Structures are given as structure tokens and as C-alpha cells.
Amino acid sequence: MSLSPKPFRLRAALASLVLTGTLGTLPLYAFARLVRAEGPLNILLAWSLISALLLHGALRLPPANRAAGALKAAAAAVILSGLSVILLQVNVAQRSLAEAWLELARKGDPFGFFSFFAAEIYAALSLAPSALLPARKPAAAAAALGAVNALCAGIILGSPPFLALAVLLSLALALALGSGSLRYRLLTASVPFLGAAALSLSWSLYTDTEGNRLDLPRPPDLTSLIASLAPDFPLLVDVPGYGLSVGSGTLPSRVFLSSRPLFSAAGEPGSTHYLADSRYARWNGEAWESETLQDSPLPLADSPQPGRGGLTLTLREDFYPSIPVEWNTAGVWLHGGIPDKARATRERGVLFAPSARRGTQATLYSGAPEANAPENPGGGLNPLWLDTSFSTERMRALAGELLERARQGIPAETGSPEGDEEGVRRRFAGELLRYFAEGFEYSLNAGNPPAGKDRNDWFIFESRKGFCSYFASACVMLAREGGIPARLAEGFRVTLGERGEALITGNNAHAWAELYLDGDWRTVEPTPPYASDDPFAWTRSDDGATLRQLQAVRGVPSREAAAVPQRNPSARELARLALPPAAALAGLAAAILFLRALFLGERGKAVRRARALVRRAKRAGISPPEITGWIAWKEAASGVLGERRGREAEEAADEMIRWAYGKRADVRGKPRGSRFG
Numbered sequence: 001m002s003l004s005p006k007p008f009r010l011r012a013a014l015a016s017l018v019l020t021g022t023l024g025t026l027p028l029y030a031f032a033r034l035v036r037a038e039g040p041l042n043i044l045l046a047w048s049l050i051s052a053l054l055l056h057g058a059l060r061l062p063p064a065n066r067a068a069g070a071l072k073a074a075a076a077a078v079i080l081s082g083l084s085v086i087l088l089q090v091n092v093a094q095r096s097l098a099e100a101w102l103e104l105a106r107k108g109d110p111f112g113f114f115s116f117f118a119a120e121i122y123a124a125l126s127l128a129p130s131a132l133l134p135a136r137k138p139a140a141a142a143a144a145l146g147a148v149n150a151l152c153a154g155i156i157l158g159s160p161p162f163l164a165l166a167v168l169l170s171l172a173l174a175l176a177l178g179s180g181s182l183r184y185r186l187l188t189a190s191v192p193f194l195g196a197a198a199l200s201l202s203w204s205l206y207t208d209t210e211g212n213r214l215d216l217p218r219p220p221d222l223t224s225l226i227a228s229l230a231p232d233f234p235l236l237v238d239v240p241g242y243g244l245s246v247g248s249g250t251l252p253s254r255v256f257l258s259s260r261p262l263f264s265a266a267g268e269p270g271s272t273h274y275l276a277d278s279r280y281a282r283w284n285g286e287a288w289e290s291e292t293l294q295d296s297p298l299p300l301a302d303s304p305q306p307g308r309g310g311l312t313l314t315l316r317e318d319f320y321p322s323i324p325v326e327w328n329t330a331g332v333w334l335h336g337g338i339p340d341k342a343r344a345t346r347e348r349g350v351l352f353a354p355s356a357r358r359g360t361q362a363t364l365y366s367g368a369p370e371a372n373a374p375e376n377p378g379g380g381l382n383p384l385w386l387d388t389s390f391s392t393e394r395m396r397a398l399a400g401e402l403l404e405r406a407r408q409g410i411p412a413e414t415g416s417p418e419g420d421e422e423g424v425r426r427r428f429a430g431e432l433l434r435y436f437a438e439g440f441e442y443s444l445n446a447g448n449p450p451a452g453k454d455r456n457d458w459f460i461f462e463s464r465k466g467f468c469s470y471f472a473s474a475c476v477m478l479a480r481e482g483g484i485p486a487r488l489a490e491g492f493r494v495t496l497g498e499r500g501e502a503l504i505t506g507n508n509a510h511a512w513a514e515l516y517l518d519g520d521w522r523t524v525e526p527t528p529p530y531a532s533d534d535p536f537a538w539t540r541s542d543d544g545a546t547l548r549q550l551q552a553v554r555g556v557p558s559r560e561a562a563a564v565p566q567r568n569p570s571a572r573e574l575a576r577l578a579l580p581p582a583a584a585l586a587g588l589a590a591a592i593l594f595l596r597a598l599f600l601g602e603r604g605k606a607v608r609r610a611r612a613l614v615r616r617a618k619r620a621g622i623s624p625p626e627i628t629g630w631i632a633w634k635e636a637a638s639g640v641l642g643e644r645r646g647r648e649a650e651e652a653a654d655e656m657i658r659w660a661y662g663k664r665a666d667v668r669g670k671p672r673g674s675r676f677g
Helices: 005-034 041-060 066-092 095-106 113-125 127-132 138-157 160-176 182-189 191-206 223-229 393-408 417-436 455-463 468-481 544-555 558-563 571-599 601-619 630-638 642-661
Strands: 261-266 272-280 310-315 319-323 329-334 343-345 349-357 361-366 486-495 501-505 509-517 520-524
Touching: 005 041, 005 113, 005 127, 005 138, 041 066, 041 113, 041 127, 066 113, 066 223, 095 113, 095 138, 095 319, 095 349, 113 127, 113 138, 127 138, 138 160, 261 486, 272 349, 272 509, 310 319, 393 417, 393 455, 393 468, 417 468, 417 509, 417 520, 455 468, 468 486, 468 509, 486 501, 601 630, 601 642, 630 642
Parallel strands: none
Antiparallel strands: 261 310, 261 501, 272 486, 310 361, 319 349, 329 361, 343 349, 486 509, 509 520
């Protein structure tokens, strides 16, 4: 008893669906497990599965079927939304993160969210093989999947044999495509490699042999957009200041602070620590420059120093390029040994090449620095610490006024002139702090000054609103006008709880001033909320982001610090990333559909379908209908395009004849002279 055609076709369709879904998810799952991806893998698998199934339906149904058009639109929306999210992440992913991850991958030890990011890229590349199955090209699908895996292995492992295998499999893909000329098939199979070559060429144009950027047009930096939508997103971690702009030496109009744990700290209960990974010497009118004449090296040890207490920092993030240090740090013990190329300076902390990895521990030992004076190597005062090239007249006048107040508090008959002058400097520093404590507002949204205005001058005299970078920068400039060597430091400020523990997150990112007083560098806190028992007195009640940041800094229970796990992005955070590109794509699709309905309509659809089939038949050696007529073309094309494409060619030819001679015309009308219009 034979099976009827209908159940047979249903079984074949179901088998094809299952095979497509398996191809769309199983290789991705295996890749994610292999690289130990940490992230919302279920969401990525769902996106890959839905994309593969929508492509399957769109390619299996005849073009004339209305459901095919809906499936194509749905597939385009889902795939393009996912690709947009991936491209947004590519835009903000830092090179040092990629280098650190690749180094571990080549040692067989990849992990973390960057592995998930690699899995996202793998999922995008794997869509092509799953799209070939519904086109009844299993050999091409197998070759495409092999080429994708070989290409990824070659790039991740830096393996020329895998790259050569990818080329060979692409040639096999060209042969397995099975239609069109050999030249056309080779060109189709080479598209991924042409894209890779284009990316490599772009990188070589934008980077010289020493890795410096050349002055060429660049794509827009979307870091601020991503930070505003999802400030805890892991790929932002390597942006200076932990994804915030605090730490870059600039005075941005706004910062977005992250609550994602970066370090855990353990030390003396109740102690406050200023941990810097950047110190800046010169204001150039737009940003601070980290110019130093001589870095102060710090000794690194691979074993503990008995009898010495210190602050222990443990990296909680996957990767980070440095470990910050205090100015009075005299040595650093790196638990687990000193990695290759690691070095430490008092100005920039412990630097790793390319990055430290999760679990790295360092204990900072305090002590008297050996060479703390702000002097040139050859002797004399370092002029960078007194540079006031970009001070304004108003700033000079204000500094003079505050200095005069300081002098009035020193009796005329006290000690030596040197002692008098040092006392004046100390009182002047106090006058600076009192000045910033009155009439200023603390806010993470500082705004933008008018064009041509110096940000320090604008902050001091006009806006009087900003965050720590503004207070610290203005304090340094005014201190220099009063004759005190000063510099800007950026990093993290943390206060340990009752158990001597704390978490350091992006909310702890901070900037402060360091003044040279009494023969040593002194940390000075000009930002009022950090120097007061009531940090909310300088913040407006409707400034939610700033209030949340201050609460996070001042309100984390220390006993819970060690128990807080590292968190991967939630589905909501990924959805927030996907929302802008999805909305933009939806708007673009709506506009295209409106214009299409307005100007093309049903006839335009018929013309486009016919053109596609005519091109396909022409590659198989069939003359176009402009030469043979639609009826002759239909008979010739149906014999060479295969069963399904042949039916589509017949339907398209009949439809074009009806449009050419009226909707009620007999499809056996005139054989010649019908055109696409």
C-alpha cells in the first residue's frame, strides 16, 4: 500500500524544518560551550532558531504566496534587529578586550562575556548555511557550515591551516551551489573573504605600523548611546573609567555610571582609599594630558611581605587593563605570580599586557614614597605642575582673592619666611575647598558650555554644576594660580565597611586633586558630596541618576560585598539595546512598504519577480522574453529551471502577459513584443 503524496510532502516539510532548526542551533550551542560563553545563551539560541525557521519558510513557499511575503518581512526584521545589536557591540568593543580574550583562547582557556560576544558573531555567520537547506542544497549547506567553522577557528587560533581549509570549503560551496556560471558561483562563495579583506584594508588604512590612528574619517562612536541604554553592559568595561568617560582626562557633558562590580576590596575597616590609574599634568584647553617627565616605578613581588598590612584588590570583571594604586603605595604583591610584561608605576598603577583576567589579586602595601617631589630628573621644579597656560582672567582674579584671604590669616611675626609661605599655601588650599562647598551643584549631567568657552571657567563662574571631574579640574587650575604644584588624578574612591570589605563598581569612579604641600603630595577632595556627612545636600531632588549614584557609593553594606556575584546582561538589557535599531528598522520598513504600495503596487511585485526569474534563466542560457516573447520564454525556462522554479517561471510569464494585454487577456496572447512594463 503506497503512501499518498500529501502525507509524504508533509513529512518531508517537517523533516526539513527539524533539520533547519538543528543546523541553526546545535553548532551555535557547541561553539558557546567550547569557548565557555557567559551570557543569555537562551536568547541567542532563540534568535538563531527563529531566524533559521523564518528563512526556511520564506524560501520554501512560492513567491506568489502571500504568506511568503509576510515571512520574508518577519525574517528581515528579526535578523536585521539581531545584526544591529551585534554591530552596536562591535562599535564599543575595545581592542584590548579582544587581544586579552584571543590570548586566552589560543591557550585553550577562553571564558566570559567576550566569549558570548564571539558566539553572537558566530550565530550571525551561521545563518547562511541554514538558509541553504530550504533551497534544497544540502551539499552547499554542509560546505558553508564547514567554511564558517574553519574561518572562525583560523581567526581565533591564528591558524593558517584552518584559514586554508576555509578557502577550500568555500570553493566546494561554489561548486555545490549548482546554478549559474562557474564565475558567478565563485564570486558568491568569496563574499565572506572579500568582506574580511575589506575589514583588514580598513584597519591598515586607519592604523600605521606603530598602532597610531591616522587622520581619516571614522564611523560614529556609539559608546555614549550604549552607556545610556545599558550602563552595565560588559563590553564597556575597558572604556577609561569603566564605561563612564570618568578616567579619560576629558570633561564630558554627561556620564553614565555602572553598578557592575569591577573589584572587591579588603583592608582596614572604615578606611577610605583613593585608587588612581591615571594622573594628568597639563590642561590643553579641551582635555587633560597625561604628560609626566618621569614615572615613579613601583616594585612588584610574587610573595607576601610579612608584617605589612595593606589593601587587597580582587578583579571581579572578566578583563581589565590595570589595577589602580594609591599615591602612598610603596609596593605591590601580585598573588599567583607576576605575569609577563606586567609593570607598575605610582602614576598609572599596575599595567598588564594586554589585560588582567578575572580573579587577579593584588595587595597594595603602604609606605613613604622614595621620590615624591615634583621635580625634573636634573633637579628643579617640574613646570608641568604649575602650568596655567589656559587660565582665564576671571580665574586668576578669583585665585588672587582666595590667596589674599589665606594671607590675612597668617600673623606677620611668625617664624621663617618659608614657614609663613607654607602656612599660606595650606590656608589657601582650605579656602579653595570652602569656595567649592558653597553655591555649587553636584550632577552627573553637567551640560555644555557656549561655543568657545573654557570648560573650567564656565563651570566656576556660570554653570556651577558638574560632577567630580569638573570640581577636581577647577581646583587644580586655581591651586596653580596660587603657586601650589597640582595635578588631576582619576580612578576610584572607596570606603571599606565595618568588616573591612567593599565592592568597587563604576559608581565609585572618581576624580580628585593632588596638591604638593609640606614636601609631599596630598589628596584633596574638592567635590562637596564626598567631603560631607550629607552627600545629598548639593544635589537636586529630581536628579534621579545622580541620587542613585550617591546612594550606591554611600549605601552598599560591606558584609554583602564578597557575596555579590558577577552579573551577565539580562534579557531586559539586551532588549533595550535592540529597541533603537528595531524601531529604526520598523520605521524604515513602514516607509518602504508605503512607497511600494503608493508607486509600485501589485504590478511592481510582478515585474520584480519576473526580472529575477529572467536573470536566473539567462544564466542557464535562455534568451530573455524581449527576444523570444513570454510564451516561448516560458516553455524554454520551465525545462531548465527545475520543477519549482519552472512553475514560478510559468506563473510569472502568465502574469506578465495579463499585465501587458489587460487582466482578462488570454495567456496565449501575442508571443512577441511584451516587455517589462
